Amino acid sequence: MSRPSSPNFSPLWQLTLARWRSFYREPSTIFWAFVFPIVLAFALGVAFRNRPPEPVWAAVLQGEGAPAVFGALERSGQVKVQVYDERGAHEALRTGKVALVVVPATATGPRTYQFDPTRPDSRLARAVVDDILQRAEGRVDPTKVADFKVDAPGSRYIDFLVPGLLGLNLMSSGMWGIGFVLVEMRTRKLIKRLLATPMKKRDFLFAFGAMRGLFLLGELPLLIGFTWLVFHVAVKGSLLLLLGCATLGSLTFAGLGLLTASRAQNTQTANGLINLVQMPMFLCSGVFFSSERFPEVLQPVIKALPLTALNDALRGIMIDGAGLAQVARPMAIVAAWGVGAFLIALKLFRWR
Amino acid sequence: MTGNLPSTSENAIELRGLVKRYGTVTAVDGLDLAMRRGECFGLLGPNGAGKTTTVEILEGLNDPTAGEVTVLGRHWATDEAWLRGRLGISLQETHLQERLSVIESLRLFRSFYDHGQDVEALVKLVSLEDKRDTWYSKLSGGQKQRLAVACALVGDPELLFLDEPTTGLDPQSRRQLWDIVLGLRAEGRSVLLTTHYMDEAERLCDRVGVVDKGKLIALGTPKELIATLGGEQVIEFVTDRPLDEAPLAALPGVRAARHVADGWALTVNEVHVSIPALLQHLGRLGAPLHRLSTHHATLEDVFVSLTGRQLRE
Ligand SMILES: Nc1ncnc2c1ncn2[C@@H]1O[C@H](COP(=O)(O)OP(=O)(O)O)[C@@H](O)[C@H]1O
Ligand SMILES: [Mg+2]
Numbered sequence: 001m002s003r004p005s006s007p008n009f010s011p012l013w014q015l016t017l018a019r020w021r022s023f024y025r026e027p028s029t030i031f032w033a034f035v036f037p038i039v040l041a042f043a044l045g046v047a048f049r050n051r052p053p054e055p056v057w058a059a060v061l062q063g064e065g066a067p068a069v070f071g072a073l074e075r076s077g078q079v080k081v082q083v084y085d086e087r088g089a090h091e092a093l094r095t096g097k098v099a100l101v102v103v104p105a106t107a108t109g110p111r112t113y114q115f116d117p118t119r120p121d122s123r124l125a126r127a128v129v130d131d132i133l134q135r136a137e138g139r140v141d142p143t144k145v146a147d148f149k150v151d152a153p154g155s156r157y158i159d160f161l162v163p164g165l166l167g168l169n170l171m172s173s174g175m176w177g178i179g180f181v182l183v184e185m186r187t188r189k190l191i192k193r194l195l196a197t198p199m200k201k202r203d204f205l206f207a208f209g210a211m212r213g214l215f216l217l218g219e220l221p222l223l224i225g226f227t228w229l230v231f232h233v234a235v236k237g238s239l240l241l242l243l244g245c246a247t248l249g250s251l252t253f254a255g256l257g258l259l260t261a262s263r264a265q266n267t268q269t270a271n272g273l274i275n276l277v278q279m280p281m282f283l284c285s286g287v288f289f290s291s292e293r294f295p296e297v298l299q300p301v302i303k304a305l306p307l308t309a310l311n312d313a314l315r316g317i318m319i320d321g322a323g324l325a326q327v328a329r330p331m332a333i334v335a336a337w338g339v340g341a342f343l344i345a346l347k348l349f350r351w352r
Numbered sequence: 353m354t355g356n357l358p359s360t361s362e363n364a365i366e367l368r369g370l371v372k373r374y375g376t377v378t379a380v381d382g383l384d385l386a387m388r389r390g391e392c393f394g395l396l397g398p399n400g401a402g403k404t405t406t407v408e409i410l411e412g413l414n415d416p417t418a419g420e421v422t423v424l425g426r427h428w429a430t431d432e433a434w435l436r437g438r439l440g441i442s443l444q445e446t447h448l449q450e451r452l453s454v455i456e457s458l459r460l461f462r463s464f465y466d467h468g469q470d471v472e473a474l475v476k477l478v479s480l481e482d483k484r485d486t487w488y489s490k491l492s493g494g495q496k497q498r499l500a501v502a503c504a505l506v507g508d509p510e511l512l513f514l515d516e517p518t519t520g521l522d523p524q525s526r527r528q529l530w531d532i533v534l535g536l537r538a539e540g541r542s543v544l545l546t547t548h549y550m551d552e553a554e555r556l557c558d559r560v561g562v563v564d565k566g567k568l569i570a571l572g573t574p575k576e577l578i579a580t581l582g583g584e585q586v587i588e589f590v591t592d593r594p595l596d597e598a599p600l601a602a603l604p605g606v607r608a609a610r611h612v613a614d615g616w617a618l619t620v621n622e623v624h625v626s627i628p629a630l631l632q633h634l635g636r637l638g639a640p641l642h643r644l645s646t647h648h649a650t651l652e653d654v655f656v657s658l659t660g661r662q663l664r665e
């Protein structure tokens with residue numbers, strides 16, 4: 001009957017525990033929050049990984065000059081080559097097994113390339129095969145050139161994708177985890193029941209914020225660690241800055257979640273509102289492809305969206321190793337959204 | 353601030369001229385009421401009578417359109433924090449967090465109060481020991497309701513509100529809740545409960561206020577209210593012949609006669625005197641008797657005599 005001294009009875013702690021338990025005891029939220037982004041990163045990372053160059057497939061027609069041509073092409077290492085008789089060669093070309101048939105030069109005619117010019121791989125094969133054979137026969141190129149292969153970590157699609165996925169996940173988990181959950185609590189009269197106690201509204205809201213923090217501590221190492229292990233996606237900039245930036249993003253979308261939940265009386269309304277807010281950013285804020293691809297006139301609007309700014313900052317830190325000074329501008333945009341949304345939400349919020 | 357000393361006002365609740373309108377609907381229509389400390393007071397009335405509205409205004413969860421509300425001698429406008437710590441509230445409909453267990457929910461609510469009851473003792477009080485670690489979503493309706501009552505008790509309240517604590521429960525669950533409320537009443541707690549079950553009000557409450565269409569239409573102990581009928585027994589009968597009220601009321605032993613839904617109700621003191629007289633009367637008129645029954649007068653009869661309607665319709 002006396003004042004509880006144990007920290008177990010701190011309302012903020014108990015409210016946070018309640019949030020945490022409701023979160024991890026719901027398998028579907030765990031899936032959407034933690035598993036889904038990793039599955040997405042894996043699938044897209046594999047689909048768009050940089051493959052070794054495709055070899056060129058060519059057939060050499062049986063005959064007198066065939067061994068020389070065959071030898072030259074095979075030595076180049078760039079061509080998969082096989083000798084066919086006439087019928088076999090045409091069959092292979094028709095079915096796409098080879099892109100080109102080389103008829104070696106004879107006493108009566110020049111070397112002939114047989115191919116379908118509407119097939120890009122055939123045109124490529126013709127160029128490559130002719131190049132190899134001409135050089136093998138002694139052609140000298142007038143200009144020296146050098147090739148530089150671009151496939152280093154940091155410039156691949158997966159490197160672009162991971163910060164975007166992180167931003168996307170911070171947005172959707174914040175909007176659903178706060179917006180939807182609050183409206184659900186309102187329709188279940190749970191907010192009203194809590195208000196009937198001496199609970200402080202501040203503690204109630206802080207618990208949601210604390211839950212965002214806990215979530216981030218799980219999400220960040222998981223996504224970054226996974227893509228580092230599987231795709232060698234590295235964080236070039238400071239990990240601490242990345243954590244700070246992600247925390248800021250997380251809180252901003254918590255504020256936007258609170259705002260969308262401030263009036264809605266049923267979960268369908270909340271659902272619609274959340275999708276309405278998320279959809280433009282999902283498409284335009286540079287999650288899956290660069291936001292620069294949208295028309296020039298839209299750029300000022302797109303740049304001002306919180307997720308665009310967050311993604312810019314996250315990419316700056318992860319890919320370019322940007323420091324605080326370089327990401328200060330996008331982070332300021334994110335922070336402005338967060339503070340604005342939170343203040344308006346507190347004014348509008350329907351507690352009863 | 354008086355710290356945690358109990359408040360000194362004699363009445364737990366005072367309502368003067370309470371009115372609540374929602375647009376054109378008048379939910380509460382000028383209610384005056386005083387509830388004493390230490391009593392178990394029942395607001396009895398049909399659905400839509402304005403019970404929940406009244407209670408939520410008392411709980412500081414709704415604002416009155418007009419009227420004065422005093423709770424434990426204080427006002428919501430000036431003493432919200434003081435009042436919050438002293439009231440225990442069970443709303444008509446609340447769903448607690450689905451995936452929190454009984455004990456976790458109680459600990460959560462306990463954490464909001466500086467002073468309060470031991471949560472394990474409360475689990476025992478509401479007989480949920482077996483379900484201590486069961487999620488809310490897996491409890492039966494009665495168990496959920498008992499947990500709601502436990503959550504209302506967790507701050508060791510001076511005044512407890514229970515809005516329709518047994519509505520929708522099976523008979524056994526209702527009994528269990530009644531036992532809990534009777535225990536609280538025996539402890540001398542101030543309890544305000546609402547119900548549309550007359551047996552519940554009769555059984556649990558020291559005093560009952562009958563409300564209908566936002567107005568208080570009767571107030572007193574269940575005994576007093578039943579006594580206003582003038583008799584302790586009720587004879588109900590049905591005949592298809594139209595009858596006059598006056599000759600019925602004049603039959604020996606009959607205190608009052610009322611036309612009810614499909615027949616008549618006579619309030620009497622001595623059934624063995626009145627029934628033969630009634631049968632004779634009907635025989636003389638040639639009115640065939642389709643049904644005849646007798647029962648002890650209840651609050652239901654009080655409500656019917658005041659409004660001409662049944663409590664549950
Ligand atoms: N928020 C509201 N908006 C409009 N009408 C309401 C609202 N709450 C209650 N009412 C109306 O007020 C009347 C009293 O309702 P209520 O207090 O819930 O009655 P009871 O609890 O006795 O069943 C009903 O007619 C109900 O429809
Ligand atoms: Mg009600």
